[in-house]
Amino acid sequence: MAGETRMLFRHIDEPGLASIDTYRRLGGYSAIDKAFKQMSPEDVLKELEGSGLRGRGGAAFSMGTKASFLPRGDMDKYLCCNADESEPGAFKDRELMQKNPHQLIEGIIIAARAAGANRCFIFIRGEYDLQGDILDDAVEEAYGAGFLGEDVLGTGEQIELVVHRGAGAYICGEETALLDSLEGKRGNPRLKPPFPAVQGLYDGPTLINNVETLSNVPHIVASGVDWFKGLGTEKSPGTKVTSVSGDVKRPGNYEVELGLPTRVLIEELAGGPLDGHEIKGFFPGGSSSPVLTAEEGLDVPYSWEAMADAGSMLGSGSIIVFDETTNVVELALRTARFYHHESCGKCTPCREGTNWTVKMLERMIRGQATPIDLETVSSVQTNIIGNCLCVLGDSMALPVGAMVKKFRDEFLDAIEHGVPGASLGAPSGGPAISPRGGGEPPQPARVGVA
Amino acid sequence: MTPLIPKGKREWTVDPGHIHDAPEPSPMPDEQGQVGVEIPPEEIEVLQAATEERVPHGEPAPVPEPASVEVPKELADQIRRSMSRYPRKRSAAIPALWAVQRRYGWCTPEGINQAAAVMGVTPGYLESVASFYDLFRLEPEGEHQVLVCTNISCWLRGADRLLESFSDAAGIEGQGSSEDGKLFVRSFECLGGCDIAPMASIDERYYGPLTEEDARTAAEQLRSGQEVLPGKRLEDRKAAGGPNAKEVEG
Numbered sequence: 001m002a003g004e005t006r007m008l009f010r011h012i013d014e015p016g017l018a019s020i021d022t023y024r025r026l027g028g029y030s031a032i033d034k035a036f037k038q039m040s041p042e043d044v045l046k047e048l049e050g051s052g053l054r055g056r057g058g059a060a061f062s063m064g065t066k067a068s069f070l071p072r073g074d075m076d077k078y079l080c081c082n083a084d085e086s087e088p089g090a091f092k093d094r095e096l097m098q099k100n101p102h103q104l105i106e107g108i109i110i111a112a113r114a115a116g117a118n119r120c121f122i123f124i125r126g127e128y129d130l131q132g133d134i135l136d137d138a139v140e141e142a143y144g145a146g147f148l149g150e151d152v153l154g155t156g157e158q159i160e161l162v163v164h165r166g167a168g169a170y171i172c173g174e175e176t177a178l179l180d181s182l183e184g185k186r187g188n189p190r191l192k193p194p195f196p197a198v199q200g201l202y203d204g205p206t207l208i209n210n211v212e213t214l215s216n217v218p219h220i221v222a223s224g225v226d227w228f229k230g231l232g233t234e235k236s237p238g239t240k241v242t243s244v245s246g247d248v249k250r251p252g253n254y255e256v257e258l259g260l261p262t263r264v265l266i267e268e269l270a271g272g273p274l275d276g277h278e279i280k281g282f283f284p285g286g287s288s289s290p291v292l293t294a295e296e297g298l299d300v301p302y303s304w305e306a307m308a309d310a311g312s313m314l315g316s317g318s319i320i321v322f323d324e325t326t327n328v329v330e331l332a333l334r335t336a337r338f339y340h341h342e343s344c345g346k347c348t349p350c351r352e353g354t355n356w357t358v359k360m361l362e363r364m365i366r367g368q369a370t371p372i373d374l375e376t377v378s379s380v381q382t383n384i385i386g387n388c389l390c391v392l393g394d395s396m397a398l399p400v401g402a403m404v405k406k407f408r409d410e411f412l413d414a415i416e417h418g419v420p421g422a423s424l425g426a427p428s429g430g431p432a433i434s435p436r437g438g439g440e441p442p443q444p445a446r447v448g449v450a
Numbered sequence: 451m452t453p454l455i456p457k458g459k460r461e462w463t464v465d466p467g468h469i470h471d472a473p474e475p476s477p478m479p480d481e482q483g484q485v486g487v488e489i490p491p492e493e494i495e496v497l498q499a500a501t502e503e504r505v506p507h508g509e510p511a512p513v514p515e516p517a518s519v520e521v522p523k524e525l526a527d528q529i530r531r532s533m534s535r536y537p538r539k540r541s542a543a544i545p546a547l548w549a550v551q552r553r554y555g556w557c558t559p560e561g562i563n564q565a566a567a568v569m570g571v572t573p574g575y576l577e578s579v580a581s582f583y584d585l586f587r588l589e590p591e592g593e594h595q596v597l598v599c600t601n602i603s604c605w606l607r608g609a610d611r612l613l614e615s616f617s618d619a620a621g622i623e624g625q626g627s628s629e630d631g632k633l634f635v636r637s638f639e640c641l642g643g644c645d646i647a648p649m650a651s652i653d654e655r656y657y658g659p660l661t662e663e664d665a666r667t668a669a670e671q672l673r674s675g676q677e678v679l680p681g682k683r684l685e686d687r688k689a690a691g692g693p694n695a696k697e698v699e700g
Contacts, residue, residue: 004695012689076537088601088640095689119537126548126585127597127641129654130685162535167544168584170639184543186582202537223699231698239698245603245644252645252690269691287602287640320603320644334602338639344582423610425600425637 020141023102031218044114057210069197078206079117083124084173088287089318092241093211101138107214126167170342189390232258236303244270246321277323285315288395290402328407333361339396350393367418519567556587592627592634600637603644615662619669656684
């Protein structure tokens with residue numbers, strides 16, 4: 001569709017693309033040849049640094065710079081592909097892995113060469129069972145073709161790759177929690193520093209990159225830095241696979257050049273709001289990004305720098321649109337409940353802050369809150385931000401804080417009258433589990449409060 | 451734990467009969483003029499049971515002696531294969547638990563013990579890992595798993611009603627297993643299927659967008675062993691957009 005620019009999504013629906021034969025027929029695995037036979041590891045690293053490729057998992061840190069932090073030397077070095085995509089609204093990695101697994105594998109092999117990593121893992125969320133199966137088959141094919149193993153392409157280099165499935169925990173997408181989980185532990189984040197590049201998996205130097213980031217690597221190596229920088233904006237080069245969902249006519253993944261007006265993504269590609277409705281606002285970068293109202297956000301260019309200037313973030317590139325029928329207090333509850341459920345419980349501000357935010361929002365919806373609750377909700381959010389080992393708590397505090405600020409009247413209205421007809425929904429996971437794994441006791445003693 | 455007063459030496463200083471004879475104190479009205487809610491006795495029992503469950507009973511189990519635990523060969527091989535793929539064996543904890551769950555339907559204490567024997571770790575260690583992750587089942591559940599996403603995008607598109615339809619079709623209140631043991635329904639946080647909202651993961655495959663009618667159909671198909679919702683599978687969907695997209699050489 002006009003507006004789309006397909007690089008990673010080129011040939012996406014080609015039958016059999018997930019098999020190595022089709023992928024090679026369409027030009028795949030040619031970049032790996034170039035990277036191993038015509039380039040030294042330093043050349044590859046320089047190419048990645050020069051491309052300005054920014055991490056597609058949310059933090060948008062320069063991929064090449066991150067790879068350059070790994071020390072040189074003969075020790076075991078690790079590369080982990082973060083395929084734990086679990087942020088509400090994000091489903092781009094799912095489609096990339098399901099339909100074009102070899103593009104990712106080729107990217108991993110090349111990135112491993114640049115970083116000097118010899119052991120690689122794809123950490124895929126357990127819910128993506130179909131995609132895990134597809135990756136298992138693809139990795140086996142890549143071993144069979146000599147792209148992986150003890151002697152990659154006959155160069156004597158060793159690169160091993162293992163597909164590791166998680167078992168359902170959003171926190172494992174946080175890079176240090178991912179490492180703990182991969183080491184066979186409960187997925188709790190670690191204190192940083194030391195950063196994973198220095199001391200990561202099994203205490204060795206580790207490079208962690210998102211699926212989409214690594215899928216970009218073969219294209220950069222094959223076509224060169226200048227070509228890549230011709231796409232997107234100066235500070236956000238390249239394309240972005242953007243997941244658009246919520247109250248739109250055609251939800252789905254759309255690959256666009258970074259810097260495209262957000263309006264084109266939402267109104268043209270995704271078809272705009274449902275008939276007879278209008279857009280009230282949207283999350284521009286997954287559920288952890290501060291919401292923007294339609295007036296604020298639709299004309300902002302879809303790039304990291306422009307979204308930051310607009311007071312939000314591009315994050316992993318997932319837009320969730322909500323229309324005028326959505327009550328923002330309910331929306332805040334859905335958002336907060338997710339982070340409450342997924343908090344690992346290690347840091348108090350996050351564990352308690354998410355819990356109390358959920359309780360206060362539930363009170364508002366039931367019409368049992370008092371005006372002071374609104375101030376308390378706001379102050380809980382500011383007290384979480386920056387006070388935990390990882391940003392899971394911040395990821396609730398930012399959007400909920402923005403909702404209270406931008407839709408204050410709706411919250412005041414809820415405090416006055418409740419939200420009639422609202423469904424509080426079932427706490428996720430049946431018998432509620434919170435903090436994670438502890439097993440929540442039933443709601444105790446509601447003494448004194450009707 | 452030593453009781454403060456040794457057993458047998460405890461003496462009643464007040465005849466308990468007197469307590470029952472005393473008049474009931476009148477309830478204390480609180481600030482809003484409401485009377486404190488009484489906690490029903492069955493709720494107190496639940497609270498006590500929850501506390502009881504958390505009190506450790508006896509010594510934790512040690513690493514099982516491999517010779518003392520009978521492990522099905524297939525399971526043992528699977529776990530050993532997983533262990534060989536990682537530089538350190540503990541990394542195989544999650545794959546081992548998956549293997550146990552796939553074999554027994556849930557992470558049975560026996561299964562965990564078997565995995566612990568093969569891996570050379572304590573069963574408690576594996577249990578602590580299993581209890582962290584949402585997809586591991588620590589008690590038996592219905593044969594077919596229906597996980598309904600109720601997170602933001604799906605909720606916007608009617609996930610609460612979909613969850614209700616699945617529960618109704620399974621004949622259960624809220625969430626849990628159906629009486630015939632065929633179905634298990636629960637709500638789940640974002641499954642990453644927002645483009646097919648509202649959606650569900652049924653026996654580890656994604657289906658959507660689903661209607662209330664689809665929920666009833668799927669429940670019947672699962673019960674009778676037919677193929678589930680053939681037209682609604684995620685794997686058959688093409689990428690959104692497409693025609694007229696600019697393609698760039700990579």
